[in-house]
Amino acid sequence: QVQLQQSGPGLVKPSQILSLTCAISGDSISTKTVAWHWIRQSPSGGLEWLGRTYYRSKWNNDYALSVKSRITVTPDTSRNQVSLQLNSVTPDDTAVYYCAREDNWTFDYWGQGTLVTVSS
Amino acid sequence: QSALTQPASVSGSPGQSITISCTGTSIDVGAYNYVSWYQHSPGKAPKLMIYKVINRPSGVSNRFSGSKSGNTASLTISGLQAEDEADYYCSTFTKSSTLVIFGGGTKLTVL
Numbered sequence: 001q002v003q004l005q006q007s008g009p010g011l012v013k014p015s016q017i018l019s020l021t022c023a024i025s026g027d028s029i030s031t032k033t034v035a036w037h038w039i040r041q042s043p044s045g046g047l048e049w050l051g052r053t054y055y056r057s058k059w060n061n062d063y064a065l066s067v068k069s070r071i072t073v074t075p076d077t078s079r080n081q082v083s084l085q086l087n088s089v090t091p092d093d094t095a096v097y098y099c100a101r102e103d104n105w106t107f108d109y110w111g112q113g114t115l116v117t118v119s120s
Numbered sequence: 121q122s123a124l125t126q127p128a129s130v131s132g133s134p135g136q137s138i139t140i141s142c143t144g145t146s147i148d149v150g151a152y153n154y155v156s157w158y159q160h161s162p163g164k165a166p167k168l169m170i171y172k173v174i175n176r177p178s179g180v181s182n183r184f185s186g187s188k189s190g191n192t193a194s195l196t197i198s199g200l201q202a203e204d205e206a207d208y209y210c211s212t213f214t215k216s217s218t219l220v221i222f223g224g225g226t227k228l229t230v231l
Contacts, residue, residue, distance in 0.1 A: 037220070039220075039222075045207070045224070045225055046123060046222065046224050046225065047166075047209055047211070047222035047225070048222070049211075049218070049219065049220035049221065049222065052219070062219050064218055064219070065217055065218055066218075098165065098166070100166075104172075105152070105154040105156075105171075105172065105213055106154075106156050106168065106171040106172065107156065107158070107166070107168065107211070108168055108171075108177070110165035110166050110167075111165060112165055113164075113165055
């Protein structure tokens with residue numbers, strides 16, 4: 001059974017860096033048939049895809065245009081975890097952040113979610 | 121790229137059937153058979169209910185079914201139960217640079 005355990009601060013100051021980690025158990029981050037995504041839900045309720053990392057002979061990333069200049073999704077193979085870094089945050093980045101595994105075009109496992117509030 | 125269009129809310133009485141629509145375009149819903157549906161309750165992680173338009177994961181009730189016609193996908197829940205009350209989101213992969221898009225979500229109320 002795959003489990004995704006998220007960790008990271010719940011409060012970040014404006015202009016600073018949002019950093020979250022998603023620890024993976026029950027699967028390897030390097031599995032060549034899956035990808036690891038970050039998705040957020042704003043207070044208004046909508047879900048927004050942020051980015052992904054996946055391994056296919058080498059590591060690859062894709063990012064949403066809306067955050068492309070500020071986001072980095074990084075695999076940590078030694079710890080079997082994936083990290084999200086979002087730079088220069090504003091109150092608009094306040095959201096519940098989720099990591100999720102994608103297998104064959106489907107998000108089949110999700111982390112528990114982390115509420116991150118951007119406020120001074 | 122805009123979110124997929126879902127009704128903000130639907131409701132039904134126990135035992136009835138409801139359908140939630142998810143409308144996109146020819147570069148997302150209409151492009152691939154990759155539409156998924158997720159059930160989301162407050163404080164919980166989203167739960168996969170339907171994948172690749174019509175498929176149900178193991179453990180999901182057969183009261184849940186999916187379909188697609190053109191640029192619109194649909195989730196039907198038959199024999200409504202109180203436990204079905206939640207928010208439902210559709211999603212799909214796209215041909216655009218925004219790889220994945222979600223619907224705005226539909227709040228299901230069981231009367």
